[in-house]
Amino acid sequence: MFALLLAAVIAARLPLAGALGRAGIVLPFTAVFAAICWLAGDPVRGIALLLKSYLSALAVLVAVSTTPLPVLIRGLETMGVPRFLLMVAQFLYRYLFVISEEAQHMSKAAASRGATARSLVGGRSRFRAAAGALAVLFARSYGRAEDVHRAMLARGFAGHFRTLGALDFRRSDACFAALASLAPVLLRVAVERAG
Amino acid sequence: MAPPLSRESISGWKLARPWRCWAPTEAAKLTFVMHLNGLLKGEGSVEVCGLSVEKRNIAAIRNKIGMVFQDSESQLFMPTVLEDVAFGLLNRGMSAAEAGDRARTALNIVGMAAAATKAPYHLSAGEKKRVAIAGILAMDPEILVLDEPTTFLDPPGQRALADLLAHLPQAKILVTHDIPFAHALCNRAVFFQNGSIAAAGPVEEIVTRFGWEFALERSKLNR
Numbered sequence: 305m306f307a308l309l310l311a312a313v314i315a316a317r318l319p320l321a322g323a324l325g326r327a328g329i330v331l332p333f334t335a336v337f338a339a340i341c342w343l344a345g346d347p348v349r350g351i352a353l354l355l356k357s358y359l360s361a362l363a364v365l366v367a368v369s370t371t372p373l374p375v376l377i378r379g380l381e382t383m384g385v386p387r388f389l390l391m392v393a394q395f396l397y398r399y400l401f402v403i404s405e406e407a408q409h410m411s412k413a414a415a416s417r418g419a420t421a422r423s424l425v426g427g428r429s430r431f432r433a434a435a436g437a438l439a440v441l442f443a444r445s446y447g448r449a450e451d452v453h454r455a456m457l458a459r460g461f462a463g464h465f466r467t468l469g470a471l472d473f474r475r476s477d478a479c480f481a482a483l484a485s486l487a488p489v490l491l492r493v494a495v496e497r498a499g
Numbered sequence: 500m501a502p503p504l505s506r507e508s509i510s511g512w513k514l515a516r517p518w519r520c521w522a523p524t525e526a527a528k529l530t531f532v533m534h535l536n537g538l539l540k541g542e543g544s545v546e547v548c549g550l551s552v553e554k555r556n557i558a559a560i561r562n563k564i565g566m567v568f569q570d571s572e573s574q575l576f577m578p579t580v581l582e583d584v585a586f587g588l589l590n591r592g593m594s595a596a597e598a599g600d601r602a603r604t605a606l607n608i609v610g611m612a613a614a615a616t617k618a619p620y621h622l623s624a625g626e627k628k629r630v631a632i633a634g635i636l637a638m639d640p641e642i643l644v645l646d647e648p649t650t651f652l653d654p655p656g657q658r659a660l661a662d663l664l665a666h667l668p669q670a671k672i673l674v675t676h677d678i679p680f681a682h683a684l685c686n687r688a689v690f691f692q693n694g695s696i697a698a699a700g701p702v703e704e705i706v707t708r709f710g711w712e713f714a715l716e717r718s719k720l721n722r
Contacts, residue, residue, distance in 0.1 A: 374578040377578075397578060402620065451570060455576065459561070461586075461590055466589040
């Protein structure tokens with residue numbers, strides 16, 4: 305199973321060490337449960353838990369890293385995730401870079417007026433500067449939200465979104481789905497037969 | 500949030516096509532323009548293309564008046580360019596396939612067909628403005644309202660925008676401070692001051708009366 309996912313990571317041209325490291329983010333949580341299993345006298349189950357969680361996280365990582373977000377969102381929509389959450393994710397994706405660019409501009413403006421890490425010595429003034437910057441970013445985002453709403457209304461927005469097109473389920477998708485579900489099963493059967 | 504407009508500025512204001520104007524103001528220019536498609540309501544009445552601006556006509560009016568706002572970043576809010584241009588059409592109830600086709604046609608008109616699957620964040624200011632205009636053109640309006648379209652545009656971008664706008668057949672209302680741009684595109688001008696109309700007439704007359712073409716005078720002084 306791990307070999308399959310490893311092959312997927314390599315095929316997707318993702319940075320190997322980065323991907324493997326990122327998937328380990330679930331390990332602290334499952335390690336707790338694994339420890340409980342261990343203490344309860346069933347170490348095999350604990351290790352199986354750890355492995356399963358790691359592999360699931362790795363699989364999710366591969367899926368998310370290789371699919372463009374609009375496609376992901378449309379896929380989630382067909383699976384029944386509430387529209388409101390998806391809209392929030394969509395707008396976040398759209399405007400996150402805009403807001404981070406504004407934040408960079410603000411830090412550049414502060415730096416060009418001499419706000420180096422040394423001059424803002426003492427936690428308090430740095431905290432106040434950062435808090436002020438955050439407040440301005442929030443106010444700007446709020447104002448931008450009003451602008452976006454106005455632009456939506458000017459183009460006839462009636463209250464609910466409509467999507468441009470559904471995703472097609474092509475033959476390659478069917479082949480992939482079949483392969484992906486059969487491969488682990490066949491592997492497992494092979495392992496059982498051999499052992 | 501908007502300052503109240505005085506009564507005289509709105510009542511009796513009839514829009515006939517083709518008719519262009521521009522309005523440099525200290526306040527209230529965007530406010531005025533937002534009354535045209537019902538984003539703001541004031542005292543008195545506004546009539547656009549024969550329809551009075553009230554709740555039952557709002558959808559039809561918003562199809563007739565296309566508004567391009569100053570900040571294209573806030574106007575292009577969908578994840579891809581094509582989805583954004585098709586937004587207005589989908590709201591009208593059009594089928595997805597037809598909306599996609601119309602969107603592609605509009606993108607062709609503004610010359611941005613190659614960017615259909617790009618994210619708006621990756622476009623330059625001029626390209627964003629073109630896509631915003633495409634989004635409005637797709638809805639086939641009779642009147643185009645552009646709020647400060649030359650903001651963030653460098654001179655080649657301004658020229659390209661002027662060329663594009665000159666080729667569009669719709670009536671245009673330009674809200675701008677950019678005197679050369681207005682000169683290039685408009686024939687009538689309306690000057691707003693303190694919330695009411697201070698002057699109206701041909702562009703050259705307004706500009707010379709208030710002395711706004713100071714560029715030539717200043718450059719002579721500097722030499």
